[in-house]
Amino acid sequence: MTMPEGPELKIMADYINQNCRHKIFNKSFHVQKGNNPEQFQLLNEFKVDAESFGKELIIRFYNGSVVHKISVFMGMSGNWLFTPTENWCDRKFTRMRLDTIDGYSLLLYGSYMGPKYRVGGFTGVKRGPDPTKDFTDFYNNVIHNLDKRLFDKPICEALLNQEYFNGIGAYLCSEIIGRLDLNPFEEARKVIKQSDKILSMCRDIPIDSYNLGGGEIKDWINPFGKSKIDGWLLFYGNKEVCYKQKFGSRNIWINKKFKNQSGL
Helix, strand or coil: CCCCCHHHHHHHHHHHHHHHCCCCEEEEEEEECCCEEEECCCCCCEEEEEEEECCEEEEEEEECCEEEEEEEECCCCCEEEEEEHHHHHHCCCEEEEEEECCCEEEEEECCCCCCEEEECCCCCCCCCCCCCCCHHHHHHHHHCCCCCHHHHCEHHHHCCCCCCCCCCCHHHHHHHHHHCCCCCCCEHHHHHHHCCHHHHHHHHHHHHHHHCCCCCCCCCCCCCCCCCCCCCCCCCCCCCCEEEEEECCEEEEEEHHHHHHCCC
């Protein structure tokens, strides 16, 4: 199972902004198990916009200069739906509902290991700069911290650490490692010192995926209803060329020629 990664969250932000740009909201609800809404009120009337930062999505409620931010972690199955309020219960596993004054609702939903959110942001979560937006800061954050213990680990494991590689998950990691023909079990520090090309790929591969509509790989569906990524994936899910290797809770697809070099 693959959770939404940086490109998918950017597409979600686009979806929210496109549908909500000209809408005024006046109600907000936490939705409990069984689609039972519980109202919470930050502002009496407000507008909504969204911006992604790697694997974090920030939703802003604002009215003039008054702004409240909600940080959203999408989990394995999180997504958004803009729908007439009268139909909102048709969407199972809703977690949050925002109602407009003209009869529409923005829904955050997700079932298995679905989304979580917190007003004001999550505490204790370290996320590095988004390589697709702040590449210089991302690059420096990695290069200046190569002495950290994380970089003792195999490159395919280090790439999943969001403190340094924000937005990179299993399918992007598989594509980056595969396209550079890297031994995924090589020490991360050594790989990066030998060539920083891998860092630019942490920017370029997510941008390519976003431009193709994101990774409709398992549970995530492009809310615009379009993705052309299948023909673009060269390594993730390619059973002829690769095998799956589990790192923590993530499956990375690795070129078979490296299978006997894992040491795992």
